Amino acid sequence: MISGWNLYQTRVKCKRPFAIATGTQDECSALLVELKTADGLSGWGEGVPLPYLTGETLTGCQAVLEQLFLPALLGEDPRGLEGLRRKLNRLAVNQPAARCALDLALIDLSSRLHNMPCWALLGGSNQPVATNYSIGLTSPEDAAQQARSLVEQDFTCIKLKIGQDPDFDLDRCRAVRGAIGPEIGLRVDANEGWTFLQAKRFLSRAESLDLQLIEQPLVRSDFEGLKRLRAFSSTPICADESLRGVQEARRLAEMQAVDVFNIKLMKCGGILEARDIVAIARAHGIDLMIGGMVGESSIAVAAATAVASTWNFEYADLDADLLLRANFSDGGALHQPVGYRYLSEQPGWPVGQMHAESITLLASC
Numbered sequence: 001m002i003s004g005w006n007l008y009q010t011r012v013k014c015k016r017p018f019a020i021a022t023g024t025q026d027e028c029s030a031l032l033v034e035l036k037t038a039d040g041l042s043g044w045g046e047g048v049p050l051p052y053l054t055g056e057t058l059t060g061c062q063a064v065l066e067q068l069f070l071p072a073l074l075g076e077d078p079r080g081l082e083g084l085r086r087k088l089n090r091l092a093v094n095q096p097a098a099r100c101a102l103d104l105a106l107i108d109l110s111s112r113l114h115n116m117p118c119w120a121l122l123g124g125s126n127q128p129v130a131t132n133y134s135i136g137l138t139s140p141e142d143a144a145q146q147a148r149s150l151v152e153q154d155f156t157c158i159k160l161k162i163g164q165d166p167d168f169d170l171d172r173c174r175a176v177r178g179a180i181g182p183e184i185g186l187r188v189d190a191n192e193g194w195t196f197l198q199a200k201r202f203l204s205r206a207e208s209l210d211l212q213l214i215e216q217p218l219v220r221s222d223f224e225g226l227k228r229l230r231a232f233s234s235t236p237i238c239a240d241e242s243l244r245g246v247q248e249a250r251r252l253a254e255m256q257a258v259d260v261f262n263i264k265l266m267k268c269g270g271i272l273e274a275r276d277i278v279a280i281a282r283a284h285g286i287d288l289m290i291g292g293m294v295g296e297s298s299i300a301v302a303a304a305t306a307v308a309s310t311w312n313f314e315y316a317d318l319d320a321d322l323l324l325r326a327n328f329s330d331g332g333a334l335h336q337p338v339g340y341r342y343l344s345e346q347p348g349w350p351v352g353q354m355h356a357e358s359i360t361l362l363a364s365c
């Protein structure tokens with residue numbers, strides 16, 4: 001039974017300022033939830049609100065957790081995951097990062113109570129997941145240099161941020177492809193940066209680059225545009241900002257607007273919600289990518305790893321915690337060999353020891 005909770009704020013810094021078509025991030029703050037049972041167990045979950053993606057601010061997310069969600073969980077059996085999801089959904093619409101923090105904390109606690117790993121609780125295995133490493137917006141020369149160094153570290157896939165002038169973007173892609181050779185996977189993300197004509201210009205000239213996919217070439221609301229691009233693009237089109245929860249997944253699938261869904265736990269509200277999107281995608285022959293956001297750390301990336309491994313995602317972007325100078329704890333998904341993420345046989349998320357300087361207690365009960 002859940003008998004108490006702590007709510008923390010985390011503060012972490014990126015290794016280098018990370019620029020994408022919508023802005024640059026350097027320092028990131030997020031929320032950490034600890035659910036406690038009377039017999040001394042703790043379940044941990046991470047929530048990373050990003051206004052342009054989840055519609056939440058840090059203080060708004062904190063207020064929803066403190067005033068609505070956390071009090072509602074007191075006295076509940078954490079193993080009733082589905083019932084508790086419905087209970088929280090009735091208390092507040094949207095709030096996906098806040099719901100994700102609790103979804104992850106409840107799964108952590110359940111996993112510890114059942115004494116089985118989180119991936120086993122979900123019905124999966126802990127097979128390693130190959131991840132890309134992301135390169136932010138930068139010059140073609142610098143992107144090529146970064147890509148070369150990543151391949152030297154044994155990464156087998158690069159994700160390159162684009163979405164500015166399409167001809168400059170093509171230069172950037174050609175420079176990276178030239179630097180890494182034909183065997184290394186290359187995927188790109190335009191983060192809504194283009195008009196339809198710009199996207200068409202890029203895609204019609206990108207064939208020789210052998211791109212695995214392109215994420216979000218158009219503004220998120222333009223489902224029709226994505227569908228029209230898909231009709232002539234030989235590069236698979238992936239929805240990221242266009243896809244948040246189950247509702248968008250159903251519409252995109254019914255329209256056959258995209259080839260790939262990029263699922264992020266912070267956008268959809270956690271693993272149970274992600275599982276419903278997986279079912280929609282699989283029923284419509286849509287491939288799956290697991291994504292993360294800058295600012296996600298040890299627990300969120302571990303949870304995303306479990307999702308990708310359990311449901312056999314075709315693509316994985318599990319580098320968010322690797323982009324940080326230091327995570328809020330010494331835990332996290334394993335990363336050996338380089339370019340692969342997986343979880344151990346231990347129950348619960350790999351929370352590890354918290355770094356006191358990275359977390360601040362906001363409230364408790």
Ligand SMILES: [Mg+2]
Nearest residue numbers: 189215216240
């Ligand atoms: Mg993206």
